């Protein structure tokens with residue numbers, strides 16, 4: 001089957017082109033002026049923008065945490081992503097079994113039947129020994145080319161510096177990329193312990209026990225370990241001004257260090273955690289200050305930060321009260337678990353569907369970035385860095401027909417009514433947005449048509465990623 005998107009303006013990372021897009025089955029066949037194709041289904045995109053589907057490289061669907069589980073699974077999360085213009089999501093595989101292969105198998109069992117858009121996964125390396133070391137290169141056969149390490153969560157997820165150094169060297173030799181969660185685990189453990197003993201248990205203490213200096217220091221530490229290992233590194237969810245400074249320094253030194261941030265770190269501060277509903281904003285690392293917001297915007301503008309992701313990991317604000325989701329009443333224990341103790345609040349927040357619509361208004365309309373730069377950080381760079389390009393992340397002949405037709409004039413009042421996450425709140429509730437996805441295609445199939453969902457469980461395909469991806 002052929003589909004012809006007619007009369008739109010194509011936005012790629014580098015170009016703005018007035019052209020039609022001819023889709024043949026799953027692929028983009030041709031771009032051109034006034035294409036005529038009698039047997040194609042014609043979609044009128046006059047006065048609309050034609051964007052590559054977004055690539056969100058940082059999601060946590062069905063992640064067990066704090067006695068509950070993140071409330072979007074691979075189906076509901078993919079559906080929310082699609083409504084926000086995102087057509088590829090990369091999740092994380094927990095290292096909670098004997099071998100890496102078993103972990104990958106287990107993750108596939110959960111993700112594959114539910115996936116509604118194309119997807120992949122990173123492997124968390126949260127314990128390290130010679131056996132794990134020997135298994136890492138084998139992940140490439142499974143299509144997994146990226147590893148995540150943590151410098152926080154002592155005795156749970158954290159590796160020691162020497163172990164991180166070893167992981168980086170193995171990754172480098174195999175053409176893989178190491179991703180790092182940058183905080184100072186030792187200081188955090190001490191501060192949390194002190195907060196508990198002093199009875200400082202309200203949500204704002206979540207932020208106060210995870211200082212920005214720890215994140216800043218960990219970015220430099222990660223860069224330094226990567227330099228000594230001769231390896232590339234990718235810093236996830238950058239949140240502090242000092243992190244941007246350290247990343248800028250590392251890049252000035254010619255090191256292959258890259259970074260991502262997430263919308264929540266651009267718009268919110270520790271003050272949000274001090275509100276009565278502060279638990280909604282609890283994620284790790286935490287929100288910082290207005291100065292940090294500003295420096296992150298600047299880091300994006302100057303090209304120091306290459307990727308916008310979400311760290312989507314939603315929980316209900318009040319998981320005792322059901323919401324309607326696809327005609328069913330759903331309630332999943334959430335932030336209320338820590339009503340009297342911030343250490344028991346599951347860490348994470350919704351965002352996979354918000355990323356592109358919220359940023360279009362607040363980055364493109366506000367003049368902070370061009371539409372091309374928007375596509376670059378939300379679609380193209382993540383596809384390049386994570387070995388998906390040019391199959392994903394752009395609009396060109398031969399690429400997958402993952403496309404978001406964007407209506408730049410559409411005004412909406414955003415919030416849970418439009419965001420489709422399976423949770424009971426949205427951080428951008430009541431925000432006025434101008435510019436919104438109208439139709440979304442996943443490999444040539446229309447899956448979102450206005451407010452109508454046409455996607456299906458199991459239609460998403462696992463994408464085998466290639467090693468030796470681009471370093472930007």
Ligand SMILES: [Zn+2]
Nearest residue numbers: 058060311313
């Ligand atoms: Zn995360």
